[in-house]
Amino acid sequence: MTDEAQLIQSVPTQLLIGGAWTDSSTGATLAVRDPATGEVLTRIADASPEDGIRALDAAVEAAEAWAATPARKRGEILRRAFDLLQERADDFALLMTLEMGKPLAESRGEVAYGGEFLRWFSEEAPRIAGRYGANPEGTGRMIVSQRPVGPCYLITPWNFPLAMATRKIAPALAAGCTVVVKPAELTPLTTLALAALLIEAGLPEGVVNVITTSSSKEVSSPIIADPRLRKLSFTGSTPVGVQLMKQAADGVLRTSMELGGNAPFVVFEDADLDQAVEGALAAKFRNIGQACTAANRFIVHEDVAPEFARRVTERVAAMRVGRGTEDGIQIGPLIDDRAVAKAVELVEDAVGRGAAVETGGSAIEGTGTFFQPTVVTGVAPGSEILRQEIFGPVLAIATFGEEAEAVRLANDTEYGLVSYVFTRDLARGQRMIDALDTGMMGLNVGVISNAAAPFGGVKQSGNGREGGLEGIHEYLETKYTMTPDPFA
Numbered sequence: 001m002t003d004e005a006q007l008i009q010s011v012p013t014q015l016l017i018g019g020a021w022t023d024s025s026t027g028a029t030l031a032v033r034d035p036a037t038g039e040v041l042t043r044i045a046d047a048s049p050e051d052g053i054r055a056l057d058a059a060v061e062a063a064e065a066w067a068a069t070p071a072r073k074r075g076e077i078l079r080r081a082f083d084l085l086q087e088r089a090d091d092f093a094l095l096m097t098l099e100m101g102k103p104l105a106e107s108r109g110e111v112a113y114g115g116e117f118l119r120w121f122s123e124e125a126p127r128i129a130g131r132y133g134a135n136p137e138g139t140g141r142m143i144v145s146q147r148p149v150g151p152c153y154l155i156t157p158w159n160f161p162l163a164m165a166t167r168k169i170a171p172a173l174a175a176g177c178t179v180v181v182k183p184a185e186l187t188p189l190t191t192l193a194l195a196a197l198l199i200e201a202g203l204p205e206g207v208v209n210v211i212t213t214s215s216s217k218e219v220s221s222p223i224i225a226d227p228r229l230r231k232l233s234f235t236g237s238t239p240v241g242v243q244l245m246k247q248a249a250d251g252v253l254r255t256s257m258e259l260g261g262n263a264p265f266v267v268f269e270d271a272d273l274d275q276a277v278e279g280a281l282a283a284k285f286r287n288i289g290q291a292c293t294a295a296n297r298f299i300v301h302e303d304v305a306p307e308f309a310r311r312v313t314e315r316v317a318a319m320r321v322g323r324g325t326e327d328g329i330q331i332g333p334l335i336d337d338r339a340v341a342k343a344v345e346l347v348e349d350a351v352g353r354g355a356a357v358e359t360g361g362s363a364i365e366g367t368g369t370f371f372q373p374t375v376v377t378g379v380a381p382g383s384e385i386l387r388q389e390i391f392g393p394v395l396a397i398a399t400f401g402e403e404a405e406a407v408r409l410a411n412d413t414e415y416g417l418v419s420y421v422f423t424r425d426l427a428r429g430q431r432m433i434d435a436l437d438t439g440m441m442g443l444n445v446g447v448i449s450n451a452a453a454p455f456g457g458v459k460q461s462g463n464g465r466e467g468g469l470e471g472i473h474e475y476l477e478t479k480y481t482m483t484p485d486p487f488a
């Protein structure tokens, strides 16, 4: 048996409900495929709506004891999980590459990034603080305390199978909440392996429950409608997030929404072009372009646009495409046929409006869902590629003349997750921090994700923040108590 087959065999394939691995109540299973080959890696339980409610039952039952577990102990379990993840980093990396397609080196990067949430929130758990103060009117004291919000439903996307799970699970557990996790059906194996690791780290039964399903809507709706659920945290596309917010409104459910992006990448004429090119390649091609933080619109000053385009094209044309398990691969497959079709359509639309393909531009025929790493220049205003999330390895360049025009173009989107700005002028950099309507910014840098930072967007990119000092507050309720002066 190959290492890959052995690894796949070691991953649980059932639902995790109340500490027990169980089949779906209907006995149904769903196939998990390798996008590089189209082959079925394994079959896993396909949960029914009844299974979803059973998972919520388990989270509700475990909630009181977990909330009462000392924060230090909750933190220590997370820390043990972090340590175990480091020991198994290679296995987790390979598993992600197999089910999602990203190059192994990037999967290792995600193990490091995803693991940091376990470590960071293991440290935050014992620091949940409150306030104690005097009533400004004179008599009485005011106590402000933080309590776990209660059972949470966590829905994650396929593009970062580990990090999107730990970015929610770790703060929820640190805060004292129990959870039901629903990973994307395309990449459920990493979450199942993570759940097994958390149990090994000492997590009590029912604190983390995992349901995998091909019927996300049918399984999620009853959970969201259940009054015992206290929080919904979702990472995924904006249209699905909007639907879920509507459903959550009926129960006035607290929500955190990490949604789509359409990041501008602005290069001013005074930028360090070496730095801008490195930043561009990282911001665009990480995860095969399938990141919410992916630079979507390159807005480059007309004086430096030809040189910037020449340099990125040279690098992109040399990128190695292939199965992510092979050495030296930089671009793996896209997640599915639809993703390839979308990249094709967006490039065709841009070209139809006058853009030029400098390199790549097409799907790669044959096995797997590959698209050539691509650079298009001269993208005209109104092109779909500037409006939609590309979610593929296509670097699209438009130009600007004046600073105000760059700001207008950068903000000309309903999204507001992240922006990237390259300039050597500190005053201009400061102006951009103030002017760009995004929750995050990379100033002369192309990768911003960090467990110690508050990740999240404005506008239709969502609400709430994950990571940083803010992340745990998504899972805490503030309670204020007034009391007479105890020493009077």
Ligand code: NAD
Binding pocket: 155, 156, 157, 158, 159, 160, 164, 182, 183, 184, 185, 216, 217, 220, 221, 235, 236, 237, 238, 240, 241, 243, 244, 257, 258, 259, 260, 261, 291, 292, 293, 389, 417, 457, 461, 462
């Ligand atoms: P998606 O919205 O299709 O799916 C996300 C998750 O929601 C999956 O688990 C899916 O099974 C589930 N889902 C789909 N429809 C549902 C429904 N009606 N009810 C309940 N659950 C449902 O998104 P995706 O294709 O998996 O991920 C890509 C998207 O996620 C992109 O738009 C990307 O920008 C976004 N994303 C955002 C962030 C962020 O932090 N802001 C991070 C990663 C990805």
